[in-house]
Amino acid sequence: MDNIVITGYGIKTPGAVSKEDFQRILENGICTHSVLEGRGKNQSSVIAGVIEDDFGMLRERNYTRYPRSTRMALAAANDAVEMADLSYDPHRIAVIIGTSAGAILEVEHYSSVALNLKKYPLHGVSLVDSHTLSATVAEHIGTRGPTFTITTGCTASLDAVLLAKLLLEAGQVDACIVGGTDAPLGQWSINGFLKTRAITSDVSINETGVPFSSDHQGFVLSEGAGIMILETEEKALQRGNTIYGRVQKVCSRNEGRPILHSDETGEEMLSVYKETLGNRVPCYVNSQALGLKANDRIEGFIHKKLFDDIVPLTSIKGMTGHSFAAMGAIQMIAALLSIEYGFIPPTIKTEGKGFEDLPIVYQTIYQPVRAVSITTHGNSGNNACVIVSK
Template identity: 60%
Template sequence: MDDIVITGYGIKAPGILDKYSFLNVLQKGICTQSILHNSAQPHASIVAGIIEDSFLEINGVNYRRYPRSVRMAVAAALDAAEMSALHHFQPHRIAVIMGTSAGAILEIEKYAKDAFDLRKFPVHGVSLVDTHTLSNAVAEAIGSNGSAFTITTGCSASLDAILLGKQLLESGTVDACIVGGTEAPLGQWTINGFKKIRSLSTETLIENAGVPFSTQHSGFVLSEGAGVLVLERRQSANARGQKIYGKVERVISRNEGQKLLTSDISGRHMLDVFQETIGNTKPSYVNSQALGIDINDQIERFILKETFGCDVPITSIKGMIGHTFGAMGAMQIIASLLSMEYGFIPPTTKTTGDGFEDIPIVFETQHQAVESVCITTHGSSGNNACLLLTLT
């Protein structure tokens, strides 16, 4: 079976619009978060990851009627397609598989008051609540008319998209896959929802919000963004002389079968997924889900210690860019590709590791050769997904 490799990627994140701005943030440990102001309730302002660009027009095309999450995905997908020279492939042999959690929640909030007034209801209202508008729009933008799927499995969505893309390539069904995730969740429905279950940080000081691996802080930083990758078989990449950035060695995804808003706090389900993903590989480091929620971060500590003790470093990029739900897995992969290409482990910022002193957290940028990285994601829906990324 031919290797499945990554030949292109695109990212849109707070303070990050391309490969080199992301590389700068990762190498220097720059926090790109800011304050999301609530004009109606000034006391309810929060720390968040905000992208300044509107993406209303992309390459001369008007996307004003598309949800913000879709616009970001299109912009990232076009970058990925250009990097990988995706035009080489026949359009019907390119699959699009995109993940999301919040979908078009911003636009649904905006037009909710008009839902019962036909005169005011937007003509594109149906497309806003159809989450598959995401993958369809990406397919149209890159010129694909192959398979198109939208994955809505919460925080593991983009890794799940990669899993499906890998399987399609291995079966020979398609020749290339655009995969990834996108989120634009910075609306009151999402904010109040996560405040209600006490998992969103309510700190107003950026340095105290969304602190990974710390028992002295609580809650994550909500962020928007998109991460998109191009997958293909090694044979096709070599045949056309396309640069290969990394190999998707294995992806495992499972659901815990838990009740609404609950997940396995023991970490045993995640441990099984993690250990099956890495197999006999000892990765250079773990690019972790850790985001500032104690249960999640403790599970990351548990699976690392159970598997490697203190022999494998662990880091989290959430202190820099926040948490982007279903797009986060793809962003962690892109961060890992950059660390493999440029030889460094990105730091876990904001934290001193209070309560996590028994694991080797990377606090400062660590310059070294990186041969492989394990990416971990899990969410409150009980989905656990891990991916092992290796050099070619």
């Protein structure tokens, strides 16, 4: 069976709309979080990851009526396709993109006129159709192959990679445009996570979204998009393309839990991780840890079970925040940059209080990187892991 490789990618995160931007943030451990005034409890502030660009005009075409999450995916897909110099039969290119919040910003914006036919927007019905996301990317790029939108929450972009790998291995397509995107910074999302105490209001940037810390609670809600080009190694070499990494194994499972619940023992996640790794040992782990105590405890548990203190552990969430379905793809792109430029990014904001027995990376480590494992999990028990290698 041919290797599945990555030949291009595009990244849109707070403070980074290019490969070079993202490398600089990762290598230097730069926090990109912002203060949103008046959006928290009793009109207090919340901390969030905000992308300044609007992405309204792309390839001289106006996309301002499209959801923000779709526009970010289009911009990232443009960069990925250009990097990969994608040139297959359009019918042999798949588009598979994950999202969690979809067009929640736009649905919230128009909710006040939902019962007024005269003011209801002509494109309103498309806003609640999540598949508009991948279909728009396919139309924009000019592909005619299979097109799927994955809505499995925080694991969605890794689930998209899994489906892409299966399609490529089965020979049904020659290339896949794959990844995730989310723009969740509306009041609906903010209030929802305030209600469940997953985010914290009226705190400073350094007091929340702190991975691996028993002294802090809450994650930083963030916008983001990450899109990659996957193809077989054989075809990539035939095209003379640069190969940035190999998708060795990806595994995804659902625990079958009620909404807002997951397995806090970590045993389900451990099982998925073991299957992903097999007998491989990564150079480091790019962790899901984002500042939620239950999630971070699970990350610590599985790391001690599998690696003890042998394999370095890091989380980039203190730099980027957590962008839901996009995060798995963003972590994969971070791994590709580690492999290409030879460094392990630091875990910032934290001193590791309560996690002293873990080999957390606090300062950038420069060394050859051959393989990185990535973990993601979400509400109702989704768990997905991938290992990316040189």
